[in-house]
Amino acid sequence: MGCVLGRPVSSSDSVSGSIHQVSTRYERKEVKETVTEAETISSIVVPVARVDEIKEENEKLTGESKRSNKADPRKSNPPKHLIGEQISAGWPSWLSEICGEALNGWLPRKADSFEKIEKIGSGTYSNVYKAKDLLTGNIVALKKVRCDVREKESLRFMAREILILRRLDHPNVIKLEGLVTSRMSSSLYLVFRYMHHDLAGLVASPDIKFTKQQVKCYMKQLLSGLEHCHSRGVLHRDIKGSNLLIDDEGVLKIGDFGLATFFDPRRRQQMTNRVVTLWYRAPELLHGVVEYGFGIDLWSAGCILGELLTGRPIMPGRTEVEQLHRIYKLCGSPSEEYWRKIKLPSTRKHAQHRPLPQYKRRIREVYKDFSPEAVSLMDTLLALDPAERKTATSASMSDFFTTYPLPCQPFDLPKYPPTKEIDAKRRDEEYRRLREKRKNAHESGRRKTKPRERAVRAMPVPEANAEVQSNIDRMRMITHANAKSKSDKFPPPHQDGLLGFPMGLSRRFEPSEIPFSSTSFTSYANEPLEMWSGPLAPVEFTDIAAETRRSGGCGGGSMRMDVKV
Template sequence: MLASFVGGAGQIGQGTYSNVYKARDTVSGKIVALKKVRFDNLEPESVRFMAREILILRRLDHPNVVKLDGLVTSRMSCSLYLVFEYMEHDLAGLAASPDIKFTEPQVKCYMHQLLSGLEHCHDRGVLHRDIKGSNLLLDNNGMLKIADFGLASFFDPDRKQPMTSRVVTLWYRPPELLLGATDYGVGVDLWSAGCILAELLAGRPIMPGRTEVEQLHKIFKLCGSPTEEYWKKSKLPHATIFKPQQPYKRRIRETFKDFPQSALQLIETLLAIDPADRLTATAALRSDFFTTEPFACEPSSLPKYPPSKEIDAKRRDEEARRLRAAGGRANGDGSKKTRTRDRPKAVPAPEANAELQVNIDKRRFVTHANAKSKSEKFPPPHQDGAVGVPLDSSNHMDPLYEPPDPSSFSTVFTYEKGAVPTWSGPLADPAAVANQKRKHKSRSSKQPATARAR
């Protein structure tokens, strides 16, 4: 029962449909993480998310995958708590620290553990579908564990099954999902891993889009646009809408010219536009990146850091913004406020919660798609800037969010540790989305039902 656990540092994270808290087991004395499932008045979607995550976690057993220690119920409420081992850090929190700069052996150590965990997941028929820094937990012994399987799904590579394209946080979402693919495989997780590798070496997220259209634009600018052959064979739902009028040249090598050659080769294959050209986790582990010097360090040799999670970085940034705002009001002399360049504004990564939002976004997508002609979707390759209309799901973002200063983002990355956006975006509130779904159903009850992707 929940009474056997004592709370400590309060909330330490947020999952797809839950909050995560630090607590101590009064029986064993062990520090644990309690994931409180929000049932949202017993919405079927919340129950289904929770049940699937538990089934997936019980199928997995690997040093680089978070372990489910048990389930706990509360006498005071209908909440269910998932009990996990406590991890002091997440990769997003460490990467956001201006005092931390990862060496090449450290990056190799983290990436080897990430790919090893993904290899196990994929071998067991599980797609994570939300690989990002805040879902990669680290303990003080240097062990990395993949966490938050709230958007994960079972898959069978030998059998076609429709799945939702509305998964993976925007900055780490592969192009096929942005183009509406419902038949996909391990390539979605490997694309995200490629983004993580480049981010660790560059010191900042490499494609921080604010809308799906802008995200595709950033992908095409960096990785090139798909070939005519790919457009024809893939037959993706949104291809006719988002296909650029002029092809984009692939610019990974010139953008990351300061990266080690072996890292560039791995990034090139992980960030292949065609998922069929991406390496599997097993093949990536055998790449030159891990077999050439300097080799990956041992996890136990990694530095010992103060506890650092993405949520801590968000709180620091919010507090800094409040102090700056208070200072501006105190000055109140009408003079133009100088904008700080110490840290770029956090750019949200709008993210839909799979099944909870797919039907709503279908209608919204059609509305936005009809509002613009194809030629307006992307500027010519030589032009830059924010493109597209922000999704409504981004309305759930931090109320203190401000758009970034475009000049704070460079298209060429070096090893210098720059200012780092410290969060990868909020999750849509399942309760709010469920209420919208009920209203939508009542309006369209006379229309024929359509099959929903998983």
């Protein structure tokens, strides 16, 4: 359903327009008459008019340059009549306000028209689910975008991704097929065609080895998709194996445009350098540059080429410093010309990232076992200077794709079992768990004595415990009978609770009364317990002691007291 982009002109608008035209013609006539009367005045008026015209053009260019620094001007402040039409079509007001023309020609899908099957991927800003479209019966991928309606910045990022996906249309770029939203909540799902594989899962599989034709086929499709993105002014900024999706027909599509942005190489614009996964991040981003271009996507493509050839990531750094060190060891240390050309944020960061040892470029030496054409293309894409990486168009015309063996067609690629990045993560976690288990077993086998486990605890036999309890009761009675002070007769509770029983319940146990269990010697009898809170209070203690002496003291049996605190 299309949306009307204009509005009918009212009568007041036409009247005001005619008045403006009449006044304009009158002003032009007056200026013309003035010019014909005096050439000297003409020589003065014309330059002034030219200055005003130049000033107006400069202001116009300044406004355009300011708008170009934003993510995209079309997704903010859309016309009110357009918002009203989109809301009446079923779009939430908050989404219509930020997306603008990105929603034109679309109708929102209902959440109950899809059935989730399983979760196939997760990221920092979104989760991806495999689902079934109940209207068509097709299997699709639903990308749930995490956004907060109260934070306009997160909404702008989401709107930018939708705008970029609507702008792109290429066989090697994922296509946005619809949006699922709700008026009651801020949940938003992006609908894509379901892709059976991703390149990271295929590379991580130990049973899959790519041939030269297959490597060329995947790389040609990747560069073709990047060429289309760059020609449309889109910078992806997160090219990696898990974002290169492959369907069951062997077609590679660039996906996940969550970090992508609009870029015009003719204008200078500052962007964040906290983009691209670390293993595929270009050196200028690691140096802190905020003015970069399409070269960062080409660097990532060079890393992908090396990964396809070797079967593993070529520069897997754990930190930014280590990543720079790996780049220098493979691609060489930056030259003085590079440092002069690059625009670093500060001289301090310049000195911080300049390596002390001087490394030589070793790409051709490290990958000498591969074809010269493949190494030459990798050497170009992994150039430290972004300008030397050239363009995606020149890379796709490299000798690597024109020499024998030629790249195969996508439909000639083998059919692989379904695998995703999440499957690769599970394999990595399982491998890491097994490795830790073997390491711990090896270390424990080298120890001379094994530590005692808490579950296996030595339990005293009932006869021995009964004898110990009898001796404790006998010693207590003797001590209390010969005691001279009140504190000796009535010891504090922390001195009489060694076996876990209250003082008033101390008695002799017979072996037959004690069950052989782990709780036999830590349980309490089901009788009222004394309430002790430390030493006895002097006033209450005097009355209780007198009553005890009148009743016979601590003579024969057990003694029981209830003390009120």
